[in-house]
Amino acid sequence: MDSLDDYIIEIEGMTFSRGERAIFDNISLRIPQGKVTAIMGPSGTGKTTLLKLIGGQIRPDSGCIRVEGLDIPKLNRGELFEIRSRMGMLFQSGALFSDLSVFENVAFPLRVHTQLPEDMIRDLVFMKLQSVGLRGAVELMPSELSGGMARRVALARAIALDPDILMYDEPFTGQDPIAMGVLVKLIKTLNKTLGHTSIVVSHDIQETLSIADYIYLVADGHVVAQGTTQELLAETSPKVKQFMQGLPDGPVPFHFDAPDYLQDMLGGEQ
Amino acid sequence: MIDQLQALGFTGLNKLAALGRSFIMLFHSLCYFPNPRVGFPLLIKQLHFVGVLSLIIIVVSGLFIGMVLSLQGYTILVDYGSEQAVGQMVALSLVRELSPVVAGLLFAGRAGSALTAEIGLMKATEQLSSMEMIGVDPLRRIVAPRFWAGFISLPLLSMIFSVVGIWGGLLVGVDWLGIYEGSFWANMQAAVDFRIDVLNGIIKAIVFGYVVTWIAVFQGYDCIPTSEGISQATTKTVVYSSLSILGVDFLLTALMFGDL
Numbered sequence: 001m002d003s004l005d006d007y008i009i010e011i012e013g014m015t016f017s018r019g020e021r022a023i024f025d026n027i028s029l030r031i032p033q034g035k036v037t038a039i040m041g042p043s044g045t046g047k048t049t050l051l052k053l054i055g056g057q058i059r060p061d062s063g064c065i066r067v068e069g070l071d072i073p074k075l076n077r078g079e080l081f082e083i084r085s086r087m088g089m090l091f092q093s094g095a096l097f098s099d100l101s102v103f104e105n106v107a108f109p110l111r112v113h114t115q116l117p118e119d120m121i122r123d124l125v126f127m128k129l130q131s132v133g134l135r136g137a138v139e140l141m142p143s144e145l146s147g148g149m150a151r152r153v154a155l156a157r158a159i160a161l162d163p164d165i166l167m168y169d170e171p172f173t174g175q176d177p178i179a180m181g182v183l184v185k186l187i188k189t190l191n192k193t194l195g196h197t198s199i200v201v202s203h204d205i206q207e208t209l210s211i212a213d214y215i216y217l218v219a220d221g222h223v224v225a226q227g228t229t230q231e232l233l234a235e236t237s238p239k240v241k242q243f244m245q246g247l248p249d250g251p252v253p254f255h256f257d258a259p260d261y262l263q264d265m266l267g268g269e270q
Numbered sequence: 271m272i273d274q275l276q277a278l279g280f281t282g283l284n285k286l287a288a289l290g291r292s293f294i295m296l297f298h299s300l301c302y303f304p305n306p307r308v309g310f311p312l313l314i315k316q317l318h319f320v321g322v323l324s325l326i327i328i329v330v331s332g333l334f335i336g337m338v339l340s341l342q343g344y345t346i347l348v349d350y351g352s353e354q355a356v357g358q359m360v361a362l363s364l365v366r367e368l369s370p371v372v373a374g375l376l377f378a379g380r381a382g383s384a385l386t387a388e389i390g391l392m393k394a395t396e397q398l399s400s401m402e403m404i405g406v407d408p409l410r411r412i413v414a415p416r417f418w419a420g421f422i423s424l425p426l427l428s429m430i431f432s433v434v435g436i437w438g439g440l441l442v443g444v445d446w447l448g449i450y451e452g453s454f455w456a457n458m459q460a461a462v463d464f465r466i467d468v469l470n471g472i473i474k475a476i477v478f479g480y481v482v483t484w485i486a487v488f489q490g491y492d493c494i495p496t497s498e499g500i501s502q503a504t505t506k507t508v509v510y511s512s513l514s515i516l517g518v519d520f521l522l523t524a525l526m527f528g529d530l
Binding site for chain 2: 052055057077081082084085087088089091092093095096097098108109112113154157
């Protein structure tokens with residue numbers, strides 16, 4: 001990872017704010033090619049927003065976001081849709097198209113971006129569903145799937161076009177242990193066999209640490225720590241320790257900003 | 271006082287920004303009409319959903335409105351011995367005013383609200399975002415076919431409304447109240463002009479179709495993606511569409527028939 005060519009996504013000096021609140025303040029990070037990179041941090045630090053910024057769904061206030069050498073915020077609508085066909089994104093809810101069957105959901109990107117004949121599309125859809133273990137669910141509608149299954153179908157859809165970059169938005173949230181194990185295994189094996197770059201946004205520490213090659217810890221609009229799993233676990237800064245060990249109180253306080261408790265209780269009327 | 275002024279300014283700016291967004295959405299969905307291979311099946315599906323499924327409510331309402339018009343017209347006109355003019359009255363009021371306006375109002379309630387809720391729910395469940403990330407523009411794939419379907423359906427529904435309404439008028443006027451059928455039709459033929467009455471009625475329906483569908487798809491596309499946001503957007507669709515139809519109708523009537 002010495003030369004610049006090994007980084008597929010580079011974010012430099014990027015600032016993004018929503019209203020008065022700065023979500024990212026002059027943040028810089030680089031995602032290595034072909035690896036699993038995790039972006040972790042407490043809820044509300046804008047991890048999902050970061051994925052949307054990389055996908056060009058929202059634009060930063062300043063700074064640049066380069067994906068495969070192209071500056072995303074400067075692309076026009078057409079170019080943006082072109083580069084998105086080389087990215088896959090797994091949404092937290094799965095976001096399957098509710099009016100299409102599992103088969104049609106997975107076939108959707110193939111139908112819109114390729115001119116493949118119907119029998120080839122069928123073969124590809126079956127291969128993708130086989131890789132997530134849901135070939136048997138091909139006829140079902142999204143409403144008939146469990147949450148974990150929906151996420152796996154969405155994963156099959158995200159890899160339908162063999163993207164260069166695959167982004168996972170909170171893939172483990174709200175999953176039972178079995179579904180979680182399946183997803184961990186899938187992310188790992190897909191990354192290995194297909195050779196794409198994976199970005200996992202999550203706050204599930206154990207699962208994420210088990211698959212990530214490199215980790216960025218984001219909080220308060222900055223990267224507070226980065227490194228491999230071992231490096232992060234060995235980190236001594238109180239903020240990193242609090243997050244990695246899941247301590248309820250620390251630099252990130254248990255209490256939301258509020259006036260003095262005693263004063264509030266005794267103060268009577270507002 | 272300053273706070274109230276500030277709130278007023280804030281609301282005004284928000285409304286203007288929403289208007290701007292709605293124009294951008296209109297521009298994108300109209301400029302990028304999907305290619306025929308992909309777009310045509312989508313359009314047909316939406317025409318069925320927006321147009322064909324609205325037929326029952328349109329036909330039933332048209333029939334009853336025609337019947338009521340005929341009955342009311344007869345009770346007034348019979349005092350002057352001019353009940354033969356019932357056909358003319360029913361046809362003119364339907365073709366010029368009631369068909370486009372009532373069909374438009376029913377369309378806003380039946381199809382407009384459904385469009386808003388559907389698109390809003392797609393937004394809330396991240397289907398629009400995921401479509402964008404797959405590299406497909408939801409404005410082309412989701413909004414444009416629905417927009418065109420509404421635009422095409424309402425004028426056709428309005429014409430069907432007129433025809434059924436006139437038939438309802440005939441049932442009550444001729445078959446029940448006994449107006450002479452020859453004069454019912456002859457007066458209608460003599461009084462209704464194709465260009466002034468029928469064509470202007472169709473133009474109204476086209477404008478209403480455009481306004482209702484625009485409001486409906488924009489409210490869905492721009493809604494806050496929560497259950498409360500969708501419910502507000504659906505309500506706004508029905509209220510804004512109905513008020514716009516009535517307001518625009520007055521404007522169009524003044525332009526079309528003001529100097530007659």
